[in-house]
Amino acid sequence: MTRTGWIVAVLGITSVLPGCTSTSNGSVAGGQSSTASTVATASRAASAPGSRFRDCPDCPEMVVVPPGEFAMGFDGGEPQRYEGPVRRVRIGYAFAVGRTEVTNAQYRRFVERSGHRTTDAGCEVPTPDRRALVALPGTSWADPGYGRPIRDDEPVACVRWSDAKAYVSWLSGVTGRRYRLLTEAEWEYAARAGTAGQHTWADEKDACRTANVFDRASARGGVSTTYAPADCDDGFATVAPVGSLAPNAFGLHDMIGNVWEWIEDCYEMPYSATPADGSAQLTRGCERRGSRGGGWRSVISRQTPTFRGRDPEALTSQIFGFRIARDL
Ligand SMILES: [Ca+2]
Numbered sequence: 001m002t003r004t005g006w007i008v009a010v011l012g013i014t015s016v017l018p019g020c021t022s023t024s025n026g027s028v029a030g031g032q033s034s035t036a037s038t039v040a041t042a043s044r045a046a047s048a049p050g051s052r053f054r055d056c057p058d059c060p061e062m063v064v065v066p067p068g069e070f071a072m073g074f075d076g077g078e079p080q081r082y083e084g085p086v087r088r089v090r091i092g093y094a095f096a097v098g099r100t101e102v103t104n105a106q107y108r109r110f111v112e113r114s115g116h117r118t119t120d121a122g123c124e125v126p127t128p129d130r131r132a133l134v135a136l137p138g139t140s141w142a143d144p145g146y147g148r149p150i151r152d153d154e155p156v157a158c159v160r161w162s163d164a165k166a167y168v169s170w171l172s173g174v175t176g177r178r179y180r181l182l183t184e185a186e187w188e189y190a191a192r193a194g195t196a197g198q199h200t201w202a203d204e205k206d207a208c209r210t211a212n213v214f215d216r217a218s219a220r221g222g223v224s225t226t227y228a229p230a231d232c233d234d235g236f237a238t239v240a241p242v243g244s245l246a247p248n249a250f251g252l253h254d255m256i257g258n259v260w261e262w263i264e265d266c267y268e269m270p271y272s273a274t275p276a277d278g279s280a281q282l283t284r285g286c287e288r289r290g291s292r293g294g295g296w297r298s299v300i301s302r303q304t305p306t307f308r309g310r311d312p313e314a315l316t317s318q319i320f321g322f323r324i325a326r327d328l
């Protein structure tokens with residue numbers, strides 16, 4: 001695991017944020033002025049790596065991620081799931097990434113205010129013998145089949161790719177800012193936060209410091225699967241409230257683990273003419289969309305920055321949610 005110098009440089013940066021954007025401690029910076037000087041100041045502050053902001057009191061908290069270059073992918077992977085070839089990607093712009101996955105409270109607000117219609121097809125959960133997945137009638141984002149009520153601060157789950165797209169479209173409308181899903185390259189860049197190689201940790205025993213995975217806590221809590229738990233203990237048997245574990249070097253929580261995160265790209269394997277500038281691949285393999293990062297019930301070998309989930313847009317799964325990005 002290696003880190004580049006500029007990542008060290010962004011750590012610990014705090015900022016005063018622009019206009020009526022609220023800061024991470026909940027206060028409101030600036031007044032109502034719209035003078036040119038205020039806007040310029042705002043523009044500089046908003047692009048400082050590590051800055052946190054919200055575009056409204058109820059909006060997801062965002063973190064500014066710096067431009068950079070990285071080696072994307074891994075020269076290996078499961079059969080039929082090659083994660084390479086490793087390719088150089090240069091993201092020449094700063095952008096903002098949700099500090100956490102989108103929460104149940106945030107998603108509920110969207111549904112209530114927009115009137116968005118969600119699916120009633122049932123959410124995919126494991127069968128009792130854990131050997132298959134079925135859409136369980138009556139389950140939905142409001143009841144993902146945990147056997148208990150959801151918490152507001154848990155990541156929303158059981159959302160389709162199209163639900164995630166509807167959310168960012170709605171949020172863009174209410175804030176006047178361009179919210180969107182992360183591209184596959186942006187997601188991997190943000191998840192790596194300067195780390196290189198197949199994993200974001202040097203040793204599996206360290207995975208649970210930053211990632212809620214299928215682990216000893218899961219086994220202790222009665223979650224059974226057909227694979228062995230990770231050799232660590234994150235303290236959460238199932239889904240965890242967002243931000244419960246340590247952030248990565250960009251200040252982002254749960255990039256690995258907790259819930260899988262829908263991304264913008266269509267799934268093409270292996271990478272071929274995939275853009276190398278951070279933009280999305282939207283022309284090939286669009287019968288499936290990408291999902292990244294693993295989840296609380298997933299095998300540890302898939303909890304990497306390079307493993308590439310691929311699923312139909314209409315899939316709803318108990319372990320699938322999303323994270324958002326915003327242009328600066
Ligand atoms: Ca866990």
